[in-house]
Amino acid sequence: MICVDTETTGLYLQHGCTAFSIGVYDGNTFTHSTVPVSPRSRARTCSHTQEIKDRIRSAETIVMHNARFDIKALCEAGVFSWDDPVDPAFWRRVIDTIHLAHLHNSTDRLSLDNLTALYLEKEYPQEDELVTTVNLCRALVRKLELDWDIAREDGEHCSFRMCGSNTEWNRMDYWLPAAVLESIPVSLRPNLPNARLSRVLLEYLQADVTNTFELAQFFFHQILVKHGDKSEELLNINRQLDHVLWKMEYKGVWLRSQETRAAIESCYHYINHLKQECLSLSGLDRLTDTTIRILLFENWSLPVVSQTKKGNYSVNAETLLRLHRDAEPDSTAYRFLGSYLSLKKYEKKLQFLQSYLNNRTGKGHLHPSFHASGTNTTRFSSSNPNIQQVTKAGNPYEDDAPYVANYLRKSPSLRSCFGPAPGHWWLDCDYSQLQLRIFAYVANEQGMIDAFNKGWDAHDYVARCIFSLRDTETPTKAQRRIAKNVNFGFIFGASPKKIEQTAGIRGLWSTVTSLFPNAHAFIEETKAYIQRHGLVYTVGGYPLALKDYLNKHTGEYEKAAHAGVNYIVQGAEGVIVKRAMRLCDDYLTSEYPEGRIVLQCHDELVFEFPAYFPKKHVWNIVNLMEQAASEYGIHAPVDPELCTQSWNKSVKVQR
DNA sequence: GACACCAGCAT
């Protein structure tokens, strides 16, 4: 077993970089080498570079912290080929301490230094010194415009691609490798203590690999003691997707550049107009939270709606919307608030659109990162960009603020900027009401389960129960909304008070508990369990810690208790969807390699296939996703939709 | 420049 860590050049790998420092630790000795990856690199090649590469290649077990990140670097450095990690067998010898740490305690901050401090009770070598040293070097490189192939953020001046492979998809930002530090001529570094230059970095590299090694041992021991024979199965919940995520990140998501540019134009058009209007209505010279706060609550003396955590008067959308509705129609405040709300929406949208365009690689793909251990609950997180927060079409003010809605009606949909690459189609598979179904099943609420099985709408069903409607009656819009609040309250583990507050009905909770006795009992049992054990188990036995539990004596316990219900439900969702992804990827690999998973959005999987692909694959995928849920005892139907143009326009697939 | 706060987007 060896531990491997890499330190990469400090700018964007997507535009090329100079060299990597690679550290290896086998439990006894630490060795390192710097591997130049650019043909023009001035980094010195260490004599034992080849030896290190061979050791990594032939190692039986490689332990890394956040393995996908370092493996990208190792591919860049030529240790592995870019296709190696596509094979699930490749990952059988990779142990990722981030997965171990997540299983050990899912609420820990999973950074190496934090885990080291927590469990090894060790200090890192002078991180401050490393940071300042590296920053000095970067500044020096920038200032003197040295002729090193260190990539630049703007990318325009650095066009070469390394190793003839697709290296555009990955961004890294970290330290300068030791060889680069050493190669700065002594005469050019008056502020840098010579001997320390690379020593600091190497100390850090050594600390990283040895700590990773020790953490792996610690976590393995803890996990085996706690979970015994189930350890492998539990670890597999995240490990099973290592190669799947590799492929997803590598191939990326197609961005429709034309639509994106058009959407940006459209945003600018409205922003210019609305900004002028806001400025002239308010007499302000700039629009920030602070100036708005003064304008509304001091100059205009509008009533305070709520306060922020720090005690400032809130100026969020909810507040502004209420003030807008309470204002005299056509008054200055009314018009200002309406325009400002619309302006903010457009500005937010523009922000997203520009980030998409900026993150795009040469061929027009975005390459979001997916983090299997990125949440407390086993759900995924996504970043650069976060593909899980791309807005659907819709006008949030359509119902209750026509003045605002009017401005937003032509607002572009962000999902329309994504879609299948030319010549392809997307298959978009959604679990229907997955979270609510999970809740019904884990709470063993038979009436709800029956309703689901009959194909009823969950919100309608609960509305009928609460308002004791006859079969012939349909719930009103308001009744449905209240039922929706109750349902979400169940899922989120909201407190009775909160549920009654959002629904606006006092005494609602006692109605609900009598209507759904098992659900109520489940919530109470969960709370009692948390009080005793400080954690919950979701389906499949994966433990989910509750970080606020330790503070229970200071009142945080109640919070943790309510969160516990939510953890079980979200955790089950995460586990099920991960299983589904693995099943679908296995299926595609063996039966239809032209297809692939493009992205995951919590209860939604998106696949890309060649246009006019055989329809049978739709139903096989649907069946596999449903199978994943049923393996955990949950019946959850999947609705397949087809996108031929954009993510925003999908058509239900008929049986 | 680092950091905290506030906000807004998703499921």
Added chain:
DNA sequence: CCCGTGCTGGTGTCA
């Protein structure tokens, strides 16, 4: 206080 989990970006403050 009591609705969970994430990510990103702008603003303002502080050193």
